[in-house]
Amino acid sequence: MPDTHADAAWAELDRLAREPGAGAIRALFAADPDRAARMTHRAGDILLDLSRSAVSPAVLEALLALAEATGAPGFLAAMARGEAVNATERRAALHMALRAPEGVRMRAGEEDASAAVHGTLAAMRRFTAQVHDGTLRGATGARFTDVLNIGIGGSDLGPAMAARALWTPVAPMRAHYLANVDAHAFEEIRARLDPARTLVLVASKTFTTQETMANAALARAWLAQALGEACAGAHLAALSTNLEATAAFGIAPDRVFGFRDWVGGRFSMWSAIGLSLALALGWEAFARLLAGARMMDEHALTAAPGRNLPLLLALAEVWHVNGLGYPARAVLPYDERLARFPAHLQQLEMESLGKAVRADGTPAPRATGPVVFGEPGTNAQHSFMQLIHQGPRPVPVDFILVARPDHPHAESHRTLLANGLAQAEALLHGKDAAAVAAEMRAAGAAEAEIARLLPHRVFTGDRPSVTILLPRLDPGTLGQLVALYEHKVACLGALWGINPFDQWGVELGKQLAGGTLAALEGRARAKDPATAALVAEIGRLAAQP
Numbered sequence: 001m002p003d004t005h006a007d008a009a010w011a012e013l014d015r016l017a018r019e020p021g022a023g024a025i026r027a028l029f030a031a032d033p034d035r036a037a038r039m040t041h042r043a044g045d046i047l048l049d050l051s052r053s054a055v056s057p058a059v060l061e062a063l064l065a066l067a068e069a070t071g072a073p074g075f076l077a078a079m080a081r082g083e084a085v086n087a088t089e090r091r092a093a094l095h096m097a098l099r100a101p102e103g104v105r106m107r108a109g110e111e112d113a114s115a116a117v118h119g120t121l122a123a124m125r126r127f128t129a130q131v132h133d134g135t136l137r138g139a140t141g142a143r144f145t146d147v148l149n150i151g152i153g154g155s156d157l158g159p160a161m162a163a164r165a166l167w168t169p170v171a172p173m174r175a176h177y178l179a180n181v182d183a184h185a186f187e188e189i190r191a192r193l194d195p196a197r198t199l200v201l202v203a204s205k206t207f208t209t210q211e212t213m214a215n216a217a218l219a220r221a222w223l224a225q226a227l228g229e230a231c232a233g234a235h236l237a238a239l240s241t242n243l244e245a246t247a248a249f250g251i252a253p254d255r256v257f258g259f260r261d262w263v264g265g266r267f268s269m270w271s272a273i274g275l276s277l278a279l280a281l282g283w284e285a286f287a288r289l290l291a292g293a294r295m296m297d298e299h300a301l302t303a304a305p306g307r308n309l310p311l312l313l314a315l316a317e318v319w320h321v322n323g324l325g326y327p328a329r330a331v332l333p334y335d336e337r338l339a340r341f342p343a344h345l346q347q348l349e350m351e352s353l354g355k356a357v358r359a360d361g362t363p364a365p366r367a368t369g370p371v372v373f374g375e376p377g378t379n380a381q382h383s384f385m386q387l388i389h390q391g392p393r394p395v396p397v398d399f400i401l402v403a404r405p406d407h408p409h410a411e412s413h414r415t416l417l418a419n420g421l422a423q424a425e426a427l428l429h430g431k432d433a434a435a436v437a438a439e440m441r442a443a444g445a446a447e448a449e450i451a452r453l454l455p456h457r458v459f460t461g462d463r464p465s466v467t468i469l470l471p472r473l474d475p476g477t478l479g480q481l482v483a484l485y486e487h488k489v490a491c492l493g494a495l496w497g498i499n500p501f502d503q504w505g506v507e508l509g510k511q512l513a514g515g516t517l518a519a520l521e522g523r524a525r526a527k528d529p530a531t532a533a534l535v536a537e538i539g540r541l542a543a544q545p
């Protein structure tokens with residue numbers, strides 16, 4: 001579609017944003033008693049309630065016109081066709097191939113992506129079975145009980161999140177995740193591990209990431225010291241696209257599980273990067289995770305725009321960010337098992353959408369990805385929710401609720417859900433001055449006291465949220481949930497015209513770290529005066545007894 005169509009769609013959204021009452025959500029409910037039902041959509045096991053978003057029927061129409069004009073649904077289709085949608089790096093973004101069943105053939109350019117994927121899955125499955133049945137053991141003959149995944153960013157966050165969400169005490173192995181180059185993290189994890197029973201996975205797409213290589217060296221030295229130099233290899237495997245580097249690190253080729261450059265780091269938990277999940281949760285669980293994601297892929301690729309969950313989620317974000325100017329969004333899973341889900345989304349969304357330049361190199365004329373942060377409810381309520389209820393700028397919230405718990409404490413679960421539902425209600429309805437005054441009067445407060453506290457106790461309301469409801473948390477529903485957000489990110493890339501699959505913004509700090517390391521080691525002087533002064537002070541403090 002020519003840009004003029006997109007310009008016209010944006011102009012209509014800008015016009016709607018200037019209308020009095022834009023963003024007034026209670027008025028939308030007042031105007032339409034069926035809004036809750038009308039704005040609730042389902043796909044697979046997922047229910048998405050957009051009724052408490054600030055999207056009005058007119059805004060939705062304009063947003064759908066924008067989706068058509070920017071070719072957002074077509075962008076997902078181009079991804080699935082293996083086109084080089086990652087324009088700056090001239091690559092496909094074919095994570096959908098990682099969860100496509102055998103028989104569905106997907107290509108990345110000339111390459112038969114599906115053949116590569118199923119070859120790796122078969123190798124991962126064999127390896128997992130051999131570890132579980134004891135065919136593959138540690139150097140002392142002990143069975144592996146623990147898997148330590150060493151990786152960072154996309155080589156850590158997705159698997160760490162899913163392991164936390166899905167692990168149960170009856171699972172075949174325990175999984176541990178080491179990401180930070182801060183060796184306090186290594187020391188803390190190794191204190192929990194028996195090297196004789198630990199399988200170490202070095203997870204790095206590039207196999208050059210400084211943090212991961214440093215931690216891998218620490219882990220190998222730990223294994224060598226405990227078991228002998230020659231035995232360390234029996235405890236190591238690699239998950240990477242860089243087979244030369246894994247060989248140089250000394251990992252035997254049959255211990256290397258590969259993937260291709262058309263798998264972006266933050267979309268890679270379905271690839272060999274997910275091996276820790278297969279080991280810790282069992283192959284069936286990993287397969288169900290993939291199948292869940294596949295279900296969402298099919299929905300995203302085939303559902304009409306007005307019923308397409310990832311697209312609708314993306315469109316609501318466009319309205320909140322561009323129409324109403326809300327610069328952040330909070331993600332609140334009301335399920336402790338999803339404690340790392342916000343961290344996964346932080347990378348998925350902010351590394352993908354934190355761009356000020358469009359895919360064609362021109363400046364993005366509008367705001368793009370918002371700040372994303374979150375914590376599990378109810379903990380968040382006793383932390384940053386004050387700002388979300390009463391801060392000057394609304395922060396839309398994604399509430400994620402799970403209907404059925406996997407524990408026997410029904411009352412705790414009802415309390416948890418009641419809190420999540422109540423937060424969404426409080427954000428929407430707020431509490432006006434009359435209600436506050438009446439409440440205080442009923443409690444016997446003096447008029448002067450009411451006047452003094454009234455401004456502090458008023459809630460404006462009309463603060464947007466969306467609610468995602470899962471029937472239960474299991475590999476299938478988690479796969480659907482993660483893929484929902486992956487496709488939302490891709491849709492936003494298309495809507496904003498930015499490339500959601502590159503991440504040049506992380507390069508500069510990496511480059512400068514080399515120079516600052518030289519300064520810390522006394523081999524060079526830091527160029528930046530503030531860094532030079534801090535390096536000197538660090539040296540002085542570190543030398544103190």
Ligand SMILES: O=P(O)(O)OC[C@H]1O[C@](O)(CO)[C@@H](O)[C@@H]1O
Pocket residue numbers: 151152153154155203204205206207208209212265266351503506
């Ligand atoms: O898997 P690798 O190559 O070690 O990279 C880890 C992470 O580093 C980044 O490239 C940048 O932080 C992420 O995109 C990626 O997930």
